[in-house]
Amino acid sequence: MNIVLLAATGRAGSTILNELVSRGHHVTAVARDTSKLPQPLPAGVTAVQDDLSDVEKLTKIVSGADAVVSAFGPTSSDPRYTTDVAYTDQLLTTTQRIIEAVRNAKVPRLIVVGGAGSLWFAPGVTVLESGHWPQPYVPIATSHQKTLAALKSSDINWTYFSPPVLIQPGERTGKFRLGGDDLIVDANGKSSVSFEDYAIALVDELEKPAHERARFTIGY
Numbered sequence: 001m002n003i004v005l006l007a008a009t010g011r012a013g014s015t016i017l018n019e020l021v022s023r024g025h026h027v028t029a030v031a032r033d034t035s036k037l038p039q040p041l042p043a044g045v046t047a048v049q050d051d052l053s054d055v056e057k058l059t060k061i062v063s064g065a066d067a068v069v070s071a072f073g074p075t076s077s078d079p080r081y082t083t084d085v086a087y088t089d090q091l092l093t094t095t096q097r098i099i100e101a102v103r104n105a106k107v108p109r110l111i112v113v114g115g116a117g118s119l120w121f122a123p124g125v126t127v128l129e130s131g132h133w134p135q136p137y138v139p140i141a142t143s144h145q146k147t148l149a150a151l152k153s154s155d156i157n158w159t160y161f162s163p164p165v166l167i168q169p170g171e172r173t174g175k176f177r178l179g180g181d182d183l184i185v186d187a188n189g190k191s192s193v194s195f196e197d198y199a200i201a202l203v204d205e206l207e208k209p210a211h212e213r214a215r216f217t218i219g220y
Contacts, residue, residue, distance in 0.1 A: 001066040004028045009036035011195055012113045013071035019199035030061060052094050058101035067109035067206055070098050082136035088143040095147045099154050114162040117141025118148055119183040119217055127183055161202055162217040170194030176218050184219025193218050
C-alpha cells in the first residue's frame, strides 16, 4: 500500500513508520524536520518536509495515497501543553485541515492516532471525567475529544485509534486485546500498551479494515 504518514518523527509516528516499513509498504513520511527521520531512509520511504499548516499543500502531498495516517500532536515540551486548551487545540485545527485535504484528494481512508480520555471508564463516565485522569493532561484530552467529534461529523472514511491510559516504548509482543469505546484494563486494573504493539494494531487495521468510521482501542 501507499501510505502517507503525517508527523512521522514523533514517538507514535516513528514506531508506526518502522512497522509499515517492516511489512513492505511504501511510505511518504511527512515531518516538520526530516533530518529526524532514519538515516539513510529505509527502502520504500520518501521524506517530505511540511508543517501541516496549508490545506492546498497537504492535498498535493496525500493525493494518490491508499490511506493517510496522522500521528500529529502538539509539542508536549511546551509549557502550555499542560495548562492551555487553546494551545492543545492545534490538534483539532490541524486535523480539520487533514480531513479537508483527504476529502479534496479523495483518499480512501484516514486513521488518526487518538487519545484515551474519551473512552468509557464506566457506564456514562469517561476516563477524563473519572477522577483518575492526571490534571496536567486535561488540556490535550479535551482537544482529543473535540478532534474525535470533528471526525464523526465529517464525510470522509475515518478511524480514530485510542491508546490506553499508559503508552510507552517497550516490546513488540503482538499480544494485546482490541475494543471499541470502553477502556481496556488488565487483571490488575492497569491500562497500558507499548508503542510497538500499538503500531502493529494500527497497521493491521490498514491492511484489514475492521473499524471504518469508528473508534477502537487497545490494551493488554
